[in-house]
Amino acid sequence: MRVRSAVLVLVAAAAVAAAAFWFMTAPQPLSAAVLPDKPGDAAKGERLFWAGGCASCHAAPGAAGDDLLKLSGGVAITSPFGTFHAPNISPDKAHGIGNWSTLDFINAMKRGIAPDGSHLYPAFPYTSYQRMTVPDLLDLKAYLDTLPTDATANQPHDLPFPFSIRRGIGLWKLLYLDGETFKPDPAKSEAVNHGAYLVEGPGHCNECHTPRTALGGLDRSQALGGAPDPSGKGRVPDITSGPGGLGDWSAGDIASALETGFTPDFDSIGGTMAEVQRNMAKLPAADREAIGEYLKQVPPVAASKP
Ligand code: HEC
Ligand code: HEC
Secondary structure, three states: OHHHHHHHHHHHHHHHHHHHHHHHOOOOOOOHHHOOOOOOOHHHHHHHHHHHOHHHHHOOOOOOHHHHHOOOOOOEEEEOOEEEEOOOOOOOOOOOOOOOOHHHHHHHHHHOEOOOOOEOOOOOOHHHHOOOOHHHHHHHHHHHOOOOOOOOOOOOOEOOOOOOOHHHHHHHHHHHOOOOOOOOOOOOOHHHHHHHHHHHOOOOOHHHHOOEOOOOOEOHHHOOOOEEOOOOOOEEOOOOOOOOOOOOOOHHHHHHHHHHOEOOOOOEOOOOHHHHHHHHOOOOHHHHHHHHHHHOOOOOOOOOOO
16 A cells, blocks of 8 residues: 555656746747838848858858858758758758748747747757847848758757657756847947847857856856867867957957958958858948957956966
8 A cells, every 4th residue: 555655756746847847948938019011121131140150050061152042951060969951941842941930930939939849958048049039030041041042951960869859958948048039239230239239149159258167058147258179189278358368459459350360460260250250251341340449348257367
């Protein structure tokens, strides 16, 4: 009898835990009420496409020139949790996102949710893209709609259990996805706010320059203070205004490095930053200058060593 009641208690506890898991991991999509009634502007969206570096993950590996606009997917992204394969996001209706509504797209970018309601993995850097405004996302979607279709099928990710269970990402999101859109600081200039938006939102600079916790979330107390390189070799540098970061660089030096790929010491920018820099070079000069002005205002972090 005692054994039986203990079993019942365990079964009940497991049911409560399962219900709590189900409840806590439920996707929280945005409703159509967020949509403005004006259509997106593809020309403006092109600028966000380069700022967002979408081609770096979603074009075929090694793509260059016009092939960067063919978003067939295929780049493998290695992480401590397994290997992700960037999917096809071309306007192909069968293999890409050609059948997605604008709201589907906004939910992917701001909430990390696919149209069927499942959670997307944060290897897709929506922890940064969530900061983008809805009108900007409409523009970006309008631009993506103009790109060539491609019929490459998606490759499944290579993830061990429990990371293979998408539902669990709901718990991770409770810790690391706040759903906030970027808010300009009225005390700062328009250029600094524009730079902050590009860095924190589309540019997703934190995804490489900010260290991560053991659970793979961004440790925002060390924002932009440098981090181990995900490739396992070396470090992604500190780009705060501190002595271990860009303390000796002027805002103009930063803008020019993003344009030319050369640091003020005439070193060439390499590693994974080379591709980011090539994307940044496609932006109007004012965007790079704004990024320079903002980074010169980012406070050094405690770990920022000279
Ligand atoms: C660092 C690499 C990376 C970058 C940069 C990136 N993505 Fe992705 N993206 C991914 C990965 C990986 C997935 C797959 C996530 C999953 O399966 O849960 C993905 C998924 C998506 C999806 C969902 C597709 C589907 O079939 O479910 C969309 C939409 C998307 N990305 C759009 C974009 C856009 C737009 C940009 C640029 C603003 C962008 N991504 C930049 C890696 C990236
Ligand atoms: C995909 C990862 C990644 C992303 C995203 C990224 N960076 Fe970098 N960044 C790097 C790496 C790696 C280096 C070191 C390059 C080297 O060793 O040549 C670097 C170097 C730099 C440098 C040169 C610093 C120095 O001390 O030499 C600047 C400036 C910089 N990044 C700015 C940015 C900005 C601004 C953004 C966002 C728009 C950004 N990065 C996004 C990986 C990244």
